[in-house]
Amino acid sequence: xxxxxxxxxxxxxxxxxxxxxxxxxxxxxxxxxxxxxxxxxxxxxxxxxxxxxxxxxxxxxxxxxxxxxxxxxxxxxxxxxxxxxxxxxxxxxx
Numbered sequence: 001x002x003x004x005x006x007x008x009x010x011x012x013x014x015x016x017x018x019x020x021x022x023x024x025x026x027x028x029x030x031x032x033x034x035x036x037x038x039x040x041x042x043x044x045x046x047x048x049x050x051x052x053x054x055x056x057x058x059x060x061x062x063x064x065x066x067x068x069x070x071x072x073x074x075x076x077x078x079x080x081x082x083x084x085x086x087x088x089x090x091x092x093x094x
Contacts, residue, residue, distance in 0.1 A: 002093060004091055005091050006086060006090055006093070009086070010082055010085070010086030010087075011065060012087075013079075013082045014079055014082055014083060017075050017078060017082070019050075020075060023045060023048055023078075024049050024052075024053065024075075025072075026055060026070060027050075027053075027066075027068070028068050030045060030046075052071060053067050053068060053071050055071075056068070088091050
């Protein structure tokens with residue numbers, strides 16, 4: 001029973017990270033269209049994503065901001081960590 005709960009928690013955390021990465025991609029695409037970025041939808045996406053991306057916004061090469069890309073890479077590392085810890089816990093308890 002505990003193995004299924006740990007597996008479910010690991011799976012849900014991994015899917016939440018996938019969803020957040022998807023929101024970052026949408027945020028980046030909306031930034032290319034000023035009218036879309038200033039819409040109500042763009043406002044809510046920015047409100048969800050920007051607090052995280054704020055940590056990476058100073059990283060630039062010329063006019064190209066690397067913040068979203070580095071933010072996604074950091075989330076991938078976190079996601080692989082969650083999957084690894086989940087697998088370790090399942091291996092210990094099995």
